[in-house]
Amino acid sequence: MQRQDVQLRFKWKTEDIFTDDKAWEEEFSSLEEKYTRMDFSRYENGFADKSVLLEYLRTTEDFSRRIEKLYVYAHMRKDEDVRVSKYAAYASKSMTLYSQIAAKTAFAEPALTVLPEETLDGYIADPDFAAYEYSLRRVKKSKPHVLSAKEEGLLSLAADVMGGFHDTFTMLDNANLNLPKATLDGEEVQMSHALYALAMRGTDRAVRKEWFEKYYEAYTKLIDAITQTYHGNVKKDMFFAQAKKYDGCMQMALAGEDVSPVVYENLLSSVEKGLPTLHRYVRLRKKALGLEEQHMYDMSVPLVDGAEISLPFDEAFDLVKRGLAPLGEEYLTLFEKARQEGWIDVYETEGKRNGAYCTGAYDTHPYVLLNYQRTTHEVFTIAHEMGHAMHSYFSNRTQPYEKANYTIFLAEIASTVNEVLLLKYLSKTTEDENLKKYLLGYYLEMVRTTLFRQTQFAEFEQKAHALAESGVPLTKENLCDAYLALNKKYYGDGVVHDSQIAYEWARIPHFYNSFYVYKYATGIISAMSIVRRILTEGEEALAAYFRFLSSGGRTDPVTILQEAGVDLTTAKPFENAMQEFAETLQEFEKMF
Numbered sequence: 001m002q003r004q005d006v007q008l009r010f011k012w013k014t015e016d017i018f019t020d021d022k023a024w025e026e027e028f029s030s031l032e033e034k035y036t037r038m039d040f041s042r043y044e045n046g047f048a049d050k051s052v053l054l055e056y057l058r059t060t061e062d063f064s065r066r067i068e069k070l071y072v073y074a075h076m077r078k079d080e081d082v083r084v085s086k087y088a089a090y091a092s093k094s095m096t097l098y099s100q101i102a103a104k105t106a107f108a109e110p111a112l113t114v115l116p117e118e119t120l121d122g123y124i125a126d127p128d129f130a131a132y133e134y135s136l137r138r139v140k141k142s143k144p145h146v147l148s149a150k151e152e153g154l155l156s157l158a159a160d161v162m163g164g165f166h167d168t169f170t171m172l173d174n175a176n177l178n179l180p181k182a183t184l185d186g187e188e189v190q191m192s193h194a195l196y197a198l199a200m201r202g203t204d205r206a207v208r209k210e211w212f213e214k215y216y217e218a219y220t221k222l223i224d225a226i227t228q229t230y231h232g233n234v235k236k237d238m239f240f241a242q243a244k245k246y247d248g249c250m251q252m253a254l255a256g257e258d259v260s261p262v263v264y265e266n267l268l269s270s271v272e273k274g275l276p277t278l279h280r281y282v283r284l285r286k287k288a289l290g291l292e293e294q295h296m297y298d299m300s301v302p303l304v305d306g307a308e309i310s311l312p313f314d315e316a317f318d319l320v321k322r323g324l325a326p327l328g329e330e331y332l333t334l335f336e337k338a339r340q341e342g343w344i345d346v347y348e349t350e351g352k353r354n355g356a357y358c359t360g361a362y363d364t365h366p367y368v369l370l371n372y373q374r375t376t377h378e379v380f381t382i383a384h385e386m387g388h389a390m391h392s393y394f395s396n397r398t399q400p401y402e403k404a405n406y407t408i409f410l411a412e413i414a415s416t417v418n419e420v421l422l423l424k425y426l427s428k429t430t431e432d433e434n435l436k437k438y439l440l441g442y443y444l445e446m447v448r449t450t451l452f453r454q455t456q457f458a459e460f461e462q463k464a465h466a467l468a469e470s471g472v473p474l475t476k477e478n479l480c481d482a483y484l485a486l487n488k489k490y491y492g493d494g495v496v497h498d499s500q501i502a503y504e505w506a507r508i509p510h511f512y513n514s515f516y517v518y519k520y521a522t523g524i525i526s527a528m529s530i531v532r533r534i535l536t537e538g539e540e541a542l543a544a545y546f547r548f549l550s551s552g553g554r555t556d557p558v559t560i561l562q563e564a565g566v567d568l569t570t571a572k573p574f575e576n577a578m579q580e581f582a583e584t585l586q587e588f589e590k591m592f
């Protein structure tokens with residue numbers, strides 16, 4: 001389909017950002033003119049003076065808001081048809097201007113950090129700085145970890161040298177892995193990471209076994225090089241944690257999002273309590289698949305064949321709305337507005353970027369890009385991406401610019417809340433037994449892969465870093481042993497822990513971005529907990545959820561969630577999520 005053949009109401013209205021390209025170009029020139037000429041040096045030594053700092057913050061805010069709009073328009077137009085180079089040029093012009101101004105204002109953060117604590121406290125308490133108060137609190141928090149200018153200079157030189165472990169891993173994982181050929185659909189094909197995932201979901205067990213063995217054999221051959229690379233990455237973390245005076249690698253990584261290690265420890269210990277239910281699920285899989293022995297290569301096969309909800313877009317959208325009814329009138333009205341007023345770009349057309357995402361700038365409404373097909377997965381994509389859109393809308397409307405953006409820690413909660421609500425609604429209302437089975441299975445797999453599996457990874461990272469920090473060098477033996485022990489702990493006795501699985505850690509790219517994956521787990525736990533509360537406690541829980549949706553990044557993420565009724569420093573949300581999982585499992589068990 002060509003873009004011009006799509007009805008207007010199924011296309012996003014970029015005119016809401018700029019009426020046309022001419023308007024974009026005028027705004028770009030005016031912004032460039034103003035800011036590339038601006039002399040920022042006059043601010044450089046002036047932050048001790050309130051009016052200077054305030055003027056600086058307002059100036060850079062104006063720049064950020066305007067460049068954001070320019071960039072968003074450019075990338076949206078580019079994604080409508082990636083073959084058109086005009087908008088790629090717009091996007092890169094915006095990026096260049098952004099980098100220019102970022103370079104000119106690079107002095108600001110260090111200059112703020114060296115302000116005396118009393119001065120910072122004064123600003124933080126000053127209502128004129130209300131919009132910037134959280135950023136200033138973070139500056140204050142970072143003070144003990146900022147070294148002298150000379151030392152910071154050395155550290156940034158070192159960062160350049162030590163930043164390569166992820167690249168080395170990527171190189172090993174792709175160029176050097178030497179995957180052989182294997183059987184798929186009766187043919188010999190060249191193995192790849194993408195096809196491996198496909199083969200693992202396939203119904204032919206002999207194929208799964210072959211792929212599993214060959215895949216891990218390739219990693220076994222590279223294990224010395226991968227161990228060295230990972231060890232190097234952990235030592236890098238240790239170097240920076242020590243240099244920047246953090247208590248450890250985890251503390252340093254979590255400080256990046258202003259999260260306390262208590263949350264991490266709590267995640268590991270609380271999920272551990274839920275493991276017997278995961279073991280039960282693993283045993284059910286074995287029974288449902290009719291296996292004498294279940295192996296790790298049986299773990300990703302869907303228990304139920306695809307049951308497709310095949311609906312035209314408008315009907316799918318209405319269905320999603322019905323599923324989200326517990327979120328109340330205000331939410332649904334806005335949801336409908338998004339469809340009516342051109343927030344969504346619905347159909348796949350020639351040249352359009354694939355996949356789905358939510359975008360937008362602070363001064364525009366959110367936008368959602370879809371490539372809608374009539375499948376169950378796509379119905380959930382509507383719910384998911386619109387969850388992001390609603391979160392952004394409420395946050396932008398409620399918070400000042402500086403506080404509107406939510407961090408990664410919070411980013412997937414609203415989208416997951418929508419998915420879970422829709423899953424529960426559909427599995428309750430459908431009369432199609434197979435669809436119900438499929439949906440419950442989908443939910444359980446989502447919990448296994450996002451909640452449990454990511455926590456397993458998080459625990460591995462914690463163990464590996466703790467080992468290294470206690471002075472023990474990381475070896476292929478201690479890493480593989482630690483991973484195998486975790487696999488046994490998480491999956492229990494319903495599965496044979498094939499020796500190859502000890503090498504799984506060696507193929508996870510996320511481990512080169514330390515202490516990151518735990519956010520996937522806390523995200524789904526928060527979402528499941530929120531849904532449970534909304535469905536069982538009603539009004540008050542809903543009001544708390546709206547506080548969350550409207551909070552953006554006004555303070556640290558754990559506090560934002562606490563005020564929305566999800567206290568990740570306690571066991572409650574974890575228990576809620578586990579109960580939710582256990583009940584879904586119970587319902588699922590009855591169907592086999």
Ligand SMILES: [Zn+2]
Pocket residue numbers: 384388412415
């Ligand atoms: Zn998402």
